[in-house]
Amino acid sequence: MARVEEGKPYTWGRLYAAFQVLEGLAEGRSELGLPTRLKVTVGKPRTTFEGLLAKAGPQLLAAREKGGDRAKAVEVVFADVAKLIPPGPMSRGGLGQDEAEAFRQGYEHQIALYRKEWEALVV
Numbered sequence: 001m002a003r004v005e006e007g008k009p010y011t012w013g014r015l016y017a018a019f020q021v022l023e024g025l026a027e028g029r030s031e032l033g034l035p036t037r038l039k040v041t042v043g044k045p046r047t048t049f050e051g052l053l054a055k056a057g058p059q060l061l062a063a064r065e066k067g068g069d070r071a072k073a074v075e076v077v078f079a080d081v082a083k084l085i086p087p088g089p090m091s092r093g094g095l096g097q098d099e100a101e102a103f104r105q106g107y108e109h110q111i112a113l114y115r116k117e118w119e120a121l122v123v
Contacts, residue, residue: 008086009099012049013106015084016041018077019052021114021122025074026059028066038107042100046090056081073118080110 016038041048056078063074095103114122 007099007102008088008090009095009102010106010109011084011086012041012045012090013103013108014110015049015081015106016052016103017107017110017114018080018084019049019056021111022056022059022063022074022077022081025066025070025077025121026062028070038104042103043094044092045095045103046092049085049090053081069118069121073114073121076117077114084110 060074060078064071111122
């Protein structure tokens with residue numbers, strides 16, 4: 001049996017965390033506005049990620065223009081976005097309960113990594 005960490009929903013949760021941090025770095029905020037948006041993402045992963053990808057370029061530019069640690073952090077986060085999109089199709093349908101839990105675990109894992117690396121930038 002595969003480990004939760006090896007599944008697509010877990011990876012999608014990590015990807016979603018990268019997008020949330022990218023948005024925060026671009027907007028100059030450190031708090032993540034999450035619970036309701038997480039629910040929407042679990043309900044329509046591909047549709048949500050398509051929308052987030054459309055915003056990613058301008059967010060990258062905005063964060064880089066802020067300079068300093070924020071600009072350095074966004075280099076890593078933007079690269080993570082590319083690495084965390086798994087090869088193969090992404091579900092347009094909602095995730096089941098177990099998949100949603102794996103998604104949440106992946107999200108929390110990735111956020112913890114970012115908080116450890118940039119505690120002043122990601123609360």
